[in-house]
Amino acid sequence: MADMRDPVIQVEGLRCSYGDFEAVRGVDFEVAQGELFGLLGTNGAGKTTTMEAVEGLRKATGGRIRVLGVDPLTGRRKIRPRIGIMLQDSGFPADLTVAEMVAFWQATSSRKSDAAAAIEALDLAARRDVRIKQLSGGERRRLDLLLATLGKPELVFLDEPTTGLDPESRRRVWEVVRGLLADGTSVVLTTHYLEEAESLAERIAIMHAGRIAVSGRVSDVLARHPARIGFDLPAGFDVSLLPMLLGDVVCVPSGRVEVRTGELQRDLGELLDWARRDGRALTGLRAGHASLEDVFHAVRADEGVLSR
Amino acid sequence: MILALSRTELTLLLRNKTAAALALGMPLLIGVLLVANRPADWTFTITLQLVMMLGFTVYMTVTTSLVARRQDLYLKRLRTGEASDSTVVVGLLVPAIALGLGQALVLLGMSTIGGAPLPERPLPLALAIVGGAAMCCAVGVATSGITSTPELAQITTAPFFFALMGGAMWTSLSDQVDYRMLLVPGGQFAELVRAAWGGPTDNVGVALAALVAWTAVGFGLATRYFRWEPRS
Numbered sequence: 392m393a394d395m396r397d398p399v400i401q402v403e404g405l406r407c408s409y410g411d412f413e414a415v416r417g418v419d420f421e422v423a424q425g426e427l428f429g430l431l432g433t434n435g436a437g438k439t440t441t442m443e444a445v446e447g448l449r450k451a452t453g454g455r456i457r458v459l460g461v462d463p464l465t466g467r468r469k470i471r472p473r474i475g476i477m478l479q480d481s482g483f484p485a486d487l488t489v490a491e492m493v494a495f496w497q498a499t500s501s502r503k504s505d506a507a508a509a510i511e512a513l514d515l516a517a518r519r520d521v522r523i524k525q526l527s528g529g530e531r532r533r534l535d536l537l538l539a540t541l542g543k544p545e546l547v548f549l550d551e552p553t554t555g556l557d558p559e560s561r562r563r564v565w566e567v568v569r570g571l572l573a574d575g576t577s578v579v580l581t582t583h584y585l586e587e588a589e590s591l592a593e594r595i596a597i598m599h600a601g602r603i604a605v606s607g608r609v610s611d612v613l614a615r616h617p618a619r620i621g622f623d624l625p626a627g628f629d630v631s632l633l634p635m636l637l638g639d640v641v642c643v644p645s646g647r648v649e650v651r652t653g654e655l656q657r658d659l660g661e662l663l664d665w666a667r668r669d670g671r672a673l674t675g676l677r678a679g680h681a682s683l684e685d686v687f688h689a690v691r692a693d694e695g696v697l698s699r
Numbered sequence: 700m701i702l703a704l705s706r707t708e709l710t711l712l713l714r715n716k717t718a719a720a721l722a723l724g725m726p727l728l729i730g731v732l733l734v735a736n737r738p739a740d741w742t743f744t745i746t747l748q749l750v751m752m753l754g755f756t757v758y759m760t761v762t763t764s765l766v767a768r769r770q771d772l773y774l775k776r777l778r779t780g781e782a783s784d785s786t787v788v789v790g791l792l793v794p795a796i797a798l799g800l801g802q803a804l805v806l807l808g809m810s811t812i813g814g815a816p817l818p819e820r821p822l823p824l825a826l827a828i829v830g831g832a833a834m835c836c837a838v839g840v841a842t843s844g845i846t847s848t849p850e851l852a853q854i855t856t857a858p859f860f861f862a863l864m865g866g867a868m869w870t871s872l873s874d875q876v877d878y879r880m881l882l883v884p885g886g887q888f889a890e891l892v893r894a895a896w897g898g899p900t901d902n903v904g905v906a907l908a909a910l911v912a913w914t915a916v917g918f919g920l921a922t923r924y925f926r927w928e929p930r931s
Contacts, residue, residue: 448778468783476779482772484707486714491707498703499780539779 397424399459399546399577400445406453407440414440416601417454427568427578429592429609431585431683433691436598438581439479442550445579446476459546472501477539479550479581485524489515489534492523493541502542512570513537514563529560536564540571547571549580553587565591585683595683597690604690609683616681616689618655620662622673624648634665647675655680700782704790705797712764712794722760722798726751730806734813741815742896743871746889748806750867753831753888754860757799761792761839762856767849774927788925792836799835803828818895823903827891830910834884835863837917844924859884876902881909 400422407415415437422428432438443449445456447463447470456463459470483492493506510516513533518526526534536552549568553561561584568591571578582588588595589609596606605612617638624630624646633640638652652658659678666673712718730748738744768774768791777787811817818824838859846855866885870876871893880886887906894900 446779448775468781471781478772478775478779480772481776481779483776484711484768484773485771486711487707491710495703495707496780499700499782501781538776 398422398457399424400428400579401457402441402445402454403456404454405441405444405451405456407437407444407449408452413452414601415444415451418598418601418603420596420603420606422577422579424577425572425575426593427572427580427591429588429595430579430581430598431588431595431687432581432598433687437601438598439550441598442479442548442579442581446474446548473545475539475541475544475547477535477547477549477552479554481535483523483531483534486522488520488522489526490519492534493537496538496541500542502544504542506541509537509541512567514560529556532556533560533563536567540567540576543571543574543576545575546577547579549578551581551583554583561587585687589683597687599690604693605686612686613681613683616686617651617653618678618680619685620650620652620655620659620678621675622648622662622677623675625671625674634661636661700786701790701793704777704782704787705793708764708791709794709797711768712760712798715767718760718764718767721763722756722795723802725755726802727805730809734809737813741810742893742898745807745810745815745896746867746871746892748810749803749828749831749892750863750885750888752799752802752806753835753885754863756802757795757832757835758839758842758860758863759852759856760795760798761836762842762846763849763852764795765791765840765843766846766852769843769926770848770929772928778927784927788840792840795839796832796836799832800828816896819897820895820900822895823891823900824895826907827888827895827910830891830907830914831888834910834914834917837914837921838884839917841917841920841924844921844926847930863888878905881906884913887913 398421402418402420405415405418406413418441420428430438430441440449444451445458445463447458447467450464459473461469463470487495489510490506493510497504497506510519513536515530515533515537518530523531523534532552532555536549539547539549553564556564565587568578580588580591592609594606594608595612596603598604624642630640630642630648636650636652636658637654638650638658641649641651643649650658655678662673712722726748729751733744733748774787778784782790842855842859846852862883863885866880866883867889869883870880870886870889873880876890881890881902887909890902890906894903
């Protein structure tokens with residue numbers, strides 16, 4: 392375990408309700424200074440509600456939140472100059488141009504920033520004098536990120552920053568996020584894209600139905616889940632003829648065999664030996680450690696039984 | 700910070716042709732028509748001009764633009780920035796107030812050139828304009844809270860807008876003013892304008908109190924009903 396740097400965010404027992412519906416039902420997490428913390432979850436898991444409460448935009452019904460040491464709701468004034476927020480859905484005045492919007496945001500911010508460089512970094516230089524209503528969805532999202540990161544805040548919240556972006560734009564966003572981390576900024580990120588969390592996050596929490604189902608360092612979370620081996624079932628072949636494996640063998644109706652195992656190397660060796668002995672070709676063979684996607688699906692399937 | 704918010708809001712108002720026509724064109728057009736008619740009763744004409752300014756330039760503009768900014772999720776974005784909630788609201792109201800005051804000057808100048816006498820008592824006139832603008836802002840913010848789309852604002856603003864017009868005309872056209880008239884929004888405004896142009900001053904205190912009361916009611920409703928995000 393890495394030494395715990397000073398937490399920039401502390402959330403304890405957070406609860407949020409919309410009328411009778413409790414969207415967040417007791418969530419705890421901490422974000423250390425300089426790390427990227429990924430908040431993942433299914434749609435409606437409560438990620439955005441959690442984010443908005445931590446950002447000081449929503450009143451919690453229970454629990455305690457500290458952002459940079461203060462309550463984000465009552466201490467909004469204090470922390471706003473130090474943080475940047477990219478909401479999942481927030482709009483722009485459609486009739487302003489990109490450059491006007493950036494200049495306006497600079498004028499309302501106490502942080503010093505270089506507008507031209509920021510516009511360049513997010514690949515919007517060619518669009519600087521275009522009205523926002525004429526921008527594509529991806530360009531708007533990049534402008535959104537630009538505003539949230541303008542003037543290098545200490546802590547940045549990114550709520551699904553890459554949803555709806557093409558691969559090129561996503562890479563561009565990742566570059567910006569990595570640049571923030573290199574500068575020592577702490578980042579809280581929610582995303583639907585598991586490979587995004589895998590490649591950017593140091594620690595993650597997966598929310599399900601208003602609670603955190605799984606959390607920890609990405610490598611630890613993945614290590615707690617079985618690896619997978621998959622191959623196509625040879626024609627006219629029965630699963631019972633397979634060698635003895637330590638993992639569970641599942642036969643998928645499409646004619647594929649899936650093995651979930653905690654002993655990837657041993658089971659894979661066993662399987663390859665067996666195939667070589669019998670001279671069989673294992674078509675479509677794949678083997679690998681659990682991905683976040685596996686963890687995610689396990690969470691969904693188990694309705695949160697995997698709680699720490 | 701308020702300045703940046705207001706400047707942006709003014710740019711947005713002027714770039715939106717419908718909003719600009721409503722806020723600027725309408726009262727000026729009606730103002731010109733009224734003056735062109737060679738009015739016999741200047742107090743009535745000026746009251747009507749100014750109350751149109753309050754209704755269109757301040758009240759309807761405030762309501763419609765706040766609803767539009769909320770619908771665009773721009774209000775939500777502003778809350779992620781450094782401006783406090785009250786700074787944001789004030790920043791967005793300033794352009795409507797400034798346009799309203801500017802327009803009042805233009806309208807009064809227009810009437811003066813058209814032959815209207817200058818006001819004998821400028822103070823009640825100034826109080827009427829400033830107080831009327833404050834009342835219209837407060838009620839406009841409140842009205843935006845019960846209006847879900849900018850299109851619907853045409854309907855939700857109707858009751859107060861017509862009360863404003865009706866109250867002003869009722870008071871302005873009555874020889875004997877009673878308390879009921881002064882209580883209708885617009886009524887007390889007309890009475891203050893009349894006092895400025897040599898009318899009786901015995902009702903000025905009640906009229907001012909009514910203006911303050913309406914502003915307070917609007918403010919109370921605004922704090923209660925104003926919303927930062929559209930209902931999902």
